[in-house]
Amino acid sequence: MKKMIEKALSKLRAPDLRWPFLLAALLISVAAILTSGAFEEPDQSRYTLGQAMQASYNVVKARVLTTDDSRLSDEPYLEGMKIGVQPITVELLEGPYRGEEFATNNTLSRGFNIHLKPGMVFLCMTQDENGAVTRVDVYGYNRDGVIFWLVLAFFAIVVLVGRKKGLYSLVSLVFTMIVVVYFLVPRVMEGHNPVLMAVVTAVLTTLVSLLIVSGWNAKSFSAIAGIFIGVVAAGLTAMVAGGLGNISGLNAPESSELISLAQDIPIKVRELFFAGIIIAALGAIMDVGMSISSAIFEIKAANPKLTLRGLYKSGMNVGRDIIGTMTNTLILAFAGSSLAVIIMISRYNLPFLRLINMDLLGLEIIQGISGSIGLVLTVPVTALCAAFFAFRKKSPPETAAAVRPGGTPAPRKGKRNAN
Numbered sequence: 001m002k003k004m005i006e007k008a009l010s011k012l013r014a015p016d017l018r019w020p021f022l023l024a025a026l027l028i029s030v031a032a033i034l035t036s037g038a039f040e041e042p043d044q045s046r047y048t049l050g051q052a053m054q055a056s057y058n059v060v061k062a063r064v065l066t067t068d069d070s071r072l073s074d075e076p077y078l079e080g081m082k083i084g085v086q087p088i089t090v091e092l093l094e095g096p097y098r099g100e101e102f103a104t105n106n107t108l109s110r111g112f113n114i115h116l117k118p119g120m121v122f123l124c125m126t127q128d129e130n131g132a133v134t135r136v137d138v139y140g141y142n143r144d145g146v147i148f149w150l151v152l153a154f155f156a157i158v159v160l161v162g163r164k165k166g167l168y169s170l171v172s173l174v175f176t177m178i179v180v181v182y183f184l185v186p187r188v189m190e191g192h193n194p195v196l197m198a199v200v201t202a203v204l205t206t207l208v209s210l211l212i213v214s215g216w217n218a219k220s221f222s223a224i225a226g227i228f229i230g231v232v233a234a235g236l237t238a239m240v241a242g243g244l245g246n247i248s249g250l251n252a253p254e255s256s257e258l259i260s261l262a263q264d265i266p267i268k269v270r271e272l273f274f275a276g277i278i279i280a281a282l283g284a285i286m287d288v289g290m291s292i293s294s295a296i297f298e299i300k301a302a303n304p305k306l307t308l309r310g311l312y313k314s315g316m317n318v319g320r321d322i323i324g325t326m327t328n329t330l331i332l333a334f335a336g337s338s339l340a341v342i343i344m345i346s347r348y349n350l351p352f353l354r355l356i357n358m359d360l361l362g363l364e365i366i367q368g369i370s371g372s373i374g375l376v377l378t379v380p381v382t383a384l385c386a387a388f389f390a391f392r393k394k395s396p397p398e399t400a401a402a403v404r405p406g407g408t409p410a411p412r413k414g415k416r417n418a419n
Contacts, residue, residue: 021211022171028204029178036182059139060094062124064116065101072108072115082115083108090124090136097126102136114138165213172209179204180279191266194275195235202231202282210290218389223286223293226382230285231278234374238277241366249273251359273363280333281371284326288375289382292319296386300393308391315383326375331368 068087075081086106092098106116116122121142127135158166184201188194206227214220242248249255249272258269296315300306306314335342341360355361 021208021216025171025175025208025212028208029175029182032178032182036186056128058095058126058128059123060092060126061121061142062090062092062136064118064120064122065089065091067116067118075110078110081110081113083110083113086116088116088138092124092126093121095126097133100133102133104136104138106138114140168213172205172212175208175212176205184275184279188272188275189265189267191268194268194271195239195278198275198278199231199235202278203228205282206231206286209286214290214294218393219293219297219386222296222382222386222389223289225385226292226378227282227285227289229381230289230374230378231282232374233377234281234285234370235274235278237373238274238366238370241370242274245362245366247273247359247362247366251363253360277367277370280367281374284329284371285375285378288319288322288326288378291322292379292382293386296383297390297393300390306391308387311387311390312383315387316380319379319383323376323379331372335364335368 066089069082072082072084072086075083084107086108087103088106089101089103091101106114108115114122116138123139123142125137125139126133155170158170160166162169179201183204184197187197206224210220210223210227214223248270249258249268250270252258252273255269258267258272261267262269292315295318296311299314300311345355345358345361350358
């Protein structure tokens with residue numbers, strides 16, 4: 001028992017270099033949240049219509065009591081879809097009118113199709129006038145429960161498989177989300193340059209995340225160096241290609257909504273597209289950088305006699321294997337997000353000249369290629385840095401000096417020679 005207590009106390013007294021970075025992540029998160037304006041009352045002086053709608057409309061949860069599907073029919077072109085009018089009776093589950101029942105019509109169309117069944121919990125929008133509900137409309141499905149359990153399952157799997165490092169990974173994930181939501185987005189909406197803010201976000205998340213997960217060591221700094229070069233390369237490639245091809249955030253599908261939003265807030269729509277490329281490529285580039293750095297240090301531990309050139313060559317061999325899959329990952333990620341558009345383009349059989357000059361296709365190509373270039377350039381930089389630091393790292397005496405030059409086993413450190 002005494003030895004167990006002493007062992008536990010020694011672990012507590014042992015310095016853990018991750019704690020400063022955990023504390024730094026906490027302080028940065030708190031500072032980002034406090035300076036984001038999340039706790040300030042929004043200035044709605046320029047949103048008189050929105051302010052009036054917010055005062056009279058509320059979105060709350062409701063439960064379906066009864067439905068009447070007699071006025072619904074099958075959509076002729078989409079299998080499993082019903083269209084028509086569905087009379088329903090609902091009970092409000094939230095708000096000042098909780099427990100009250102209302103009857104309304106649920107209109108199902110191709111564009112808005114929320115098919116309700118008795119017992120379902122959904123979101124409805126209520127309109128209040130003079131202290132009474134005058135209208136109840138179907139707003140959408142209630143998905144918060146599914147999302148909560150899915151996130152909880154993800155956290156549990158990460159901790160079960162990754163154990164302590166899995167827990168550190170979740171901390172870094174939460175930190176990244178906080179930085180993006182409470183630092184990047186508010187600064188962009190305040191009129192700061194989106195590309196510069198994206199670079200700052202990438203640097204913050206990379207430094208804190210890798211130092212939390214892997215600690216203060218050469219392996220982490222090798223990965224950070226490669227990741228930084230890769231992210232900068234992806235951003236510069238996108239900006240140069242966009243400038244030469246006259247493509248920016250103004251060509252994005254959501255540009256009209258952003259331009260309307262720019263009338264009220266000083267958002268830079270042009271640069272927003274390039275900032276998105278930096279953030280989108282960051283995850284894959286971090287994965288590649290850390291994988292190569294870890295591989296080189298593991299190779300060094302298994303074979304301490306490898307030269308600097310041998311370590312670099314081994315790292316490049318690992319990197320080339322990763323390139324083959326990760327470049328496909330980025331391209332497929334961007335293609336998957338636009339799969340519906342790709343199908344429509346294929347259906348109309350556009351000529352090559354029109355196809356290659358489409359705004360949407362140009363955006364997707366620049367996104368995919370820029371991220372892939374940044375990912376590829378991460379490999380040699382990380383391999384070189386990791387090989388250099390691993391080569392300079394001293395080998396354990398038991399491995400490096402296990403045999404004397406004459407072939408006689410060397411005595412272990414701390415023990416006297418019997419002879």
